[in-house]
Amino acid sequence: DQQVKQNSPSLSVQEGRISILNCDYTNSMFDYFLWYKKYPAEGPTFLISISSIKDKNEDGRFTVFLNKSAKHLSLHIVPSQPGDSAVYFCAASDAGWGKLQFGAGTQVVVTP
Amino acid sequence: NAGVTQTPKFRILKIGQSMTLQCTQDMNHNYMYWYRQDPGMGLKLIYYSVGAGITDKGEVPNGYNVSRSTTEDFPLRLELAAPSQTSVYFCASSFWTGENEQFFGPGTRLTVL
Numbered sequence: 001d002q003q004v005k006q007n008s009p010s011l012s013v014q015e016g017r018i019s020i021l022n023c024d025y026t027n028s029m030f031d032y033f034l035w036y037k038k039y040p041a042e043g044p045t046f047l048i049s050i051s052s053i054k055d056k057n058e059d060g061r062f063t064v065f066l067n068k069s070a071k072h073l074s075l076h077i078v079p080s081q082p083g084d085s086a087v088y089f090c091a092a093s094d095a096g097w098g099k100l101q102f103g104a105g106t107q108v109v110v111t112p
Numbered sequence: 113n114a115g116v117t118q119t120p121k122f123r124i125l126k127i128g129q130s131m132t133l134q135c136t137q138d139m140n141h142n143y144m145y146w147y148r149q150d151p152g153m154g155l156k157l158i159y160y161s162v163g164a165g166i167t168d169k170g171e172v173p174n175g176y177n178v179s180r181s182t183t184e185d186f187p188l189r190l191e192l193a194a195p196s197q198t199s200v201y202f203c204a205s206s207f208w209t210g211e212n213e214q215f216f217g218p219g220t221r222l223t224v225l
Contacts, residue, residue, distance in 0.1 A: 004154070034213065043116070043202050043216030044155070089154060099145075099170065100214065102154030 003027045004092050006103035014111055019077040021106050023090030026071065030092040034100070035064060035075050038087045047088070048075070080110045114138050116217035118203050124223045125193040133188040133220050135203030143206045144186040145170075145214060146178065148199040155202060161186055193224045 005024045013019045023033075031052040036044035050057040050064045050073065057064050063076045077084055090103040119134045137144065142163050147155040157170030161180040175197055177189040186205075190197060200221050204214040 006154075009152075036216075041218070043204075043218050045216070046213040049213065091154075099157055099160060100155075102147075102156070104152060104154045 002104075003030075004090055004101045004103040006090055006106050008106050009104070010107040010109070012109045012111060013080050015082060016079045019075075019080045019084065019108055019110070021075040021077075021088050021090075021108070023073045023075075023103055024071060025073075025092050025101075027092070027094060027101075028071070029094040030101075032093045033064070033066060033073050034091045034093075035062075036089045036091060036102075038089060038105070044089060077108075080108075082110050082112065084108060085110045116203055116205055116215050118201075118217035118220050120220060121218070122221045124225060125190075126225060127193060127195065129193050130189070130191045131193070131222075133190070133201055133203075133222075135186045135188065135217060136184050137186075137203075137205040137215070138184065139205060139207070139215065140183060141205035141207050141215075142183070143208065143214075144180065145204040145206075146176070146186070146188045147202045147204065148172065149202065149219075150199050158188065158201075190222075195224050198222060198224045 034049040035047040037047045038044040048059050048062045066073045087105045089105045091100040116137045145160045146158040149155045156172045159178040161167045200219045202219050203217045206212045206214045
């Protein structure tokens with residue numbers, strides 16, 4: 001039962017433009033959402049997170065938006081840079097247990 | 113700090129063999145986790161631990177065992193390896209749960225033939 005879904009397996013964006021990655025979830029008990037970035041042959045690295053009591057969180061070029069009523073979150077990367085080319089995973093946890101449920105990931109390619 | 117380290121990086125096993133994947137963290141984190149990632153899929157939780165001596169099953173625990181005798185180490189044991197266990201295995205740790213990021217190791221790529 002996939003409770004976190006990333007329906008776009010890939011995204012190609014030009015350098016300097018905005019990248020928008022989407023994530024949907026089904027479990028209304030999720031109260032904490034995270035985005036991880038993964039390069040080939042490396043482990044995922046934490047990028048940005050948001051609590052369910054907020055609807056936006058910003059960190060430099062990265063902004064995460066949460067729409068609880070739609071059970072949807074998105075990650076905006078502005079401006080996109082070649083080093084942003086990686087797989088991005090959306091993850092969610094509930095009730096403070098720390099156990100993360102991951103989406104399948106979106107491969108982002110930033111072209112010159 | 114080395115963070116989370118995993119050994120080996122790669123391993124090929126024959127069906128029915130067993131092995132232990134090692135995981136060590138030097139951040140004094142209480143919580144540790146084992147995930148597997150199959151091609152084109154997200155990470156799935158195998159086992160986790162909230163402290164030395166305490167472990168519990170995750171989403172996909174069948175065919176695996178864990179132990180946590182120290183804060184630093186969280187080995188994952190595969191008994192009677194099967195082709196379905198071919199995957200990339202990631203160990204992670206976090207200081208506490210809730211709004212706290214997990215730090216991941218570089219992964220172990222395991223192939224069972």
